[in-house]
Amino acid sequence: MIALSAFRILLIAAVASALSFDATGAAEDFDLSPEQPGRLHAAKNDAAIAAIPKDFKFVTSGKFTIAVSPGGPPLATYATDAKTVVGADPDYAYAIADSLGLTLEIVPVAWIDWPLGLVSGKYDAVISNVGVTEQRKEKFDFSTYRQGLHGFFVKSDSPVTSIKEPKDAAGLRIIVGAGTNQERILVKWSEEDVAAGLKPIELQYYDDEAASLLALRSGRADVIVQPHAQLVFIAARDKNIKRVGTLSAGWPDRSDVAITTRKGSGLADALTVATNGLIKDGTYAKILDHWHLSEEALPASETNPPGLPKY
Numbered sequence: 001m002i003a004l005s006a007f008r009i010l011l012i013a014a015v016a017s018a019l020s021f022d023a024t025g026a027a028e029d030f031d032l033s034p035e036q037p038g039r040l041h042a043a044k045n046d047a048a049i050a051a052i053p054k055d056f057k058f059v060t061s062g063k064f065t066i067a068v069s070p071g072g073p074p075l076a077t078y079a080t081d082a083k084t085v086v087g088a089d090p091d092y093a094y095a096i097a098d099s100l101g102l103t104l105e106i107v108p109v110a111w112i113d114w115p116l117g118l119v120s121g122k123y124d125a126v127i128s129n130v131g132v133t134e135q136r137k138e139k140f141d142f143s144t145y146r147q148g149l150h151g152f153f154v155k156s157d158s159p160v161t162s163i164k165e166p167k168d169a170a171g172l173r174i175i176v177g178a179g180t181n182q183e184r185i186l187v188k189w190s191e192e193d194v195a196a197g198l199k200p201i202e203l204q205y206y207d208d209e210a211a212s213l214l215a216l217r218s219g220r221a222d223v224i225v226q227p228h229a230q231l232v233f234i235a236a237r238d239k240n241i242k243r244v245g246t247l248s249a250g251w252p253d254r255s256d257v258a259i260t261t262r263k264g265s266g267l268a269d270a271l272t273v274a275t276n277g278l279i280k281d282g283t284y285a286k287i288l289d290h291w292h293l294s295e296e297a298l299p300a301s302e303t304n305p306p307g308l309p310k311y
Helices: 006-020 046-050 088-099 111-119 181-195 209-217 228-238 267-281 283-290
Strands: 063-068 103-108 140-147 149-155 173-175 202-204 223-227 241-248 256-262
Touching (some): 063 088, 088 103, 088 267, 088 283, 149 228, 209 223, 209 228, 223 228, 256 267
Parallel strands (some): 173 223
Antiparallel strands (some): 140 256, 149 223, 149 241
8 A cells, every 4th residue: 555645644634624623713813703793883874875876776675785705714704603604895795784874685605606696686786805807897887995915925934025026936936826817927927037037936736725735834835825815814823824925916007806786787886985985984994904904905995997907
């Protein structure tokens, strides 16, 4: 019988650890209870309410029905009761509903299903880390509420201390998801490094999070790049990785995350007004800070800003 390699043994241990992880211990840093005692409430925003088109009909009268994909903390996940959706996006959605004088109704959906559900009128909006792209703008309207950041994270004892531009990543072994925006950006970075006489970036791909984190922890890779929010939670949970930089999803331009609504429904402007009200009164900043996402704050919300170009 062929013995398992040390790497495979470590991988099995890492997967077992992930599966046995109890969300109640995620921490002192994150509250994943269904009660959410720290959730903030917002005041009605008369300007936002007035901006709702007179002919706009909510899915359910008196309610703001939104779709959320519980992909993982801190953005959206199932609470410790395995049924209540909690996280930064739900908290923000509650504040928007308060601003509009409505009760929030959350509909958990698979990420792949939100476009059809929104177009068919199953919910009024999607608040689920949806990035603005030029292609999506052909079918949907957007009200921005957070920067779309990706994080560069390394082992806590890594000699890599800062990654801000292509030369900082030259020669590094970086874990990235295949077909992602961050992969596209890092390929360009590597080309720039080579053109400048520096070493290329070595991109590595793994099938799942456990394998990726093990590769980083075992020294097979130097850096992992994923959506910033995900890595913030992992760093708080595992306490063995640290951030050394962030990357805009639209590098070198900014690419933002937005509330998504049906094209031409007219609701986007009201949601933009509501978000700007939350920014002005400080509720917005407190929500992001509560979920350790202050770095992703926007100075102001915009309706249908430039998005990632088509490729």
